[in-house]
Amino acid sequence: GAVVSQHPSWVICKSGTSVKIECRSLDFQATTMFWYRQFPKQSLMLMATSNEGSKATYEQGVEKDKFLINHASLTLSTLTVTSAHPEDSSFYICSARSRLAGPQDTQYFGPGTRLTVL
């Protein structure tokens, strides 16, 4: 149980285009989903926290208009990188938290999406 999927697993796009990444909790309902960014040989950096039916909360330094997050249901959150540029190339990872658990519960991670902007 507690499986999180991401789609696509990798994507290559041209500079200036927008890319949408999906994050789904397959066998549980996720009250909260998190989006992280991971640079090579670096740690995961939290970008935003997404609660179902409400606006995402972005971390300091993350552009809200560039990284659009939608959490339309208890099993789906999407991250759209708008007008992507080469510096947006990174590994994007989502995680999901079960709605039935308390604040100290485990986050379940998706396999990540590798974005390359040419």
Next chain:
Amino acid sequence: GNSVTQMEGPVTLSEEAFLTINCTYTATGYPSLFWYVQYPGEGLQLLLKATKADDKGSNKGFEATYRKETTSFHLEKGSVQVSDSAVYFCALQSGYALNFGKGTSLLVTP
């Protein structure tokens, strides 16, 4: 603020060697502590966790003890296998947010 510091890698060990990956943290309150593992080409998987001081998390032969007095959560395994080659991340959770260390790459050779 909260932060996690873990030893720099890469760490290269021979099969059956003893493993220690150091992790120390800075946090307000009483965070939960985690070790996550990332195998090549895969996402992060929870390896073990501890939610309060002196708790020991264990899984797949790995262990880590929550030491409040030294603010540490070192990962240990008595005998590593080639299949343990991966990147290991120490993390703390206070509230909803997870703070990760930079990760330690482990390579186990036959």
